[in-house]
Amino acid sequence: MTLSIVIPLYNEEENIHILYEKLKASLDLLKMEYEILFVDDGSTDRTLSILEEIQSKDKSVVVLSLRRNFGQTAAFAAGFDFARGDVIVTMDGDLQNDPADIPKLLELIKDHDLVSGWRKKRKDPFFTRRLPSIAANWLISNVTGVKLHDYGCSLKAYRRDVIKNLKLYGEMHRFIPAVASWYGVRVGEVETVHYPRLRGKSKYGISRTIKVVLDLITVKFLQSFSTKPIQFFGPVGMISGFLGFLISLYLSIDKLFFGRDIGGRPLLLLGALLIIVGIQLIGMGLLGEMLVRVYHESQRKPIYVIKKVLGPETK
Ligand code: UDP
Ligand code: MG
Numbered sequence: 001m002t003l004s005i006v007i008p009l010y011n012e013e014e015n016i017h018i019l020y021e022k023l024k025a026s027l028d029l030l031k032m033e034y035e036i037l038f039v040d041d042g043s044t045d046r047t048l049s050i051l052e053e054i055q056s057k058d059k060s061v062v063v064l065s066l067r068r069n070f071g072q073t074a075a076f077a078a079g080f081d082f083a084r085g086d087v088i089v090t091m092d093g094d095l096q097n098d099p100a101d102i103p104k105l106l107e108l109i110k111d112h113d114l115v116s117g118w119r120k121k122r123k124d125p126f127f128t129r130r131l132p133s134i135a136a137n138w139l140i141s142n143v144t145g146v147k148l149h150d151y152g153c154s155l156k157a158y159r160r161d162v163i164k165n166l167k168l169y170g171e172m173h174r175f176i177p178a179v180a181s182w183y184g185v186r187v188g189e190v191e192t193v194h195y196p197r198l199r200g201k202s203k204y205g206i207s208r209t210i211k212v213v214l215d216l217i218t219v220k221f222l223q224s225f226s227t228k229p230i231q232f233f234g235p236v237g238m239i240s241g242f243l244g245f246l247i248s249l250y251l252s253i254d255k256l257f258f259g260r261d262i263g264g265r266p267l268l269l270l271g272a273l274l275i276i277v278g279i280q281l282i283g284m285g286l287l288g289e290m291l292v293r294v295y296h297e298s299q300r301k302p303i304y305v306i307k308k309v310l311g312p313e314t315k
Pocket of ligand 1: 075096
């Protein structure tokens with residue numbers, strides 16, 4: 001088994017040396033072949049030059065430098081694309097995770113495909129970080145049905161095939177366990193230590209919570225309806241259209257048989273609106289269906305994931 005460590009870094013000049021030393025100490029104990037991929041996410045401080053210096057002395061280090069700041073998810077994705085190990089471990093570059101926890105994750109990855117760290121005693125500010133994260137974790141667990149205590153923990157281990165089958169967008173890295181588990185991936189969790197950030201600044205604040213909630217909606221939608229959008233939009237559209245039809249019918253009867261004037265009645269507006277919305281929603285569902293087909297067929301992306309094929313070689 002070989003190991004790749006992926007670490008995104010954005011303006012972490014004060015942390016890199018210590019991180020590198022701690023990481024080396026832990027990895028050398030493992031007696032495994034490994035590589036360390038430092039991803040410089042468009043840092044504007046000395047991060048890149050420090051990394052280059054480390055790389056020039058240590059051939060187990062790979063440095064990827066992104067042209068600008070693309071965000072942590074993109075930095076992870078870059079690391080994944082270049083990682084060559086059978087198992088890929090991710091962690092933060094600000095020393096809030098401890099490389100000494102890596103063996104724990106590797107122990108569990110033997111009978112799992114993905115192992116997530118759990119910062120049980122998280123050392124971040126309460127109101128801006130821990131409280132929103134409690135709410136977010138509860139929400140994500142319930143909406144995605146994947147029960148983890150701590151989605152936001154960067155310290156995670158993945159089997160190679162899990163990560164290579166995944167496409168990451170936006171701020172999605174925290175949803176990898178949820179997305180992966182729909183593919184039938186076995187997800188495990190292990191308690192890890194967490195330290196306060198001693199050097200450099202945190203790149204996130206409370207505004208991140210909103211992004212996480214929006215991403216959650218996307219993830220939930222994709223999980224439930226990505227291959228059948230008409231099943232999502234269709235029923236809502238039909239209910240809306242049907243209600244609109246009933247209202248219009250009632251108004252028509254009123255006008256035709258009882259001769260009452262319906263021109264100024266708010267109900268008329270509502271009826272017309274519901275019919276239009278209904279038609280629009282069904283139209284959106286159909287458009288969605290076309291998109292799904294274009295998406296899967298243009299990329300030859302199957303709607304299933306195969307674990308193994310047994311039998312005579314097919315080629
Ligand atoms: N990071 C990054 N790109 C960004 C923001 C953050 O690569 O745009 C890195 C950062 O350098 C650190 C990790 O992601 O290694 C976690 O960031 P941070 O410590 O700021 O997040 P927090 O621990 O406060 O959630
Ligand atoms: Mg941090």
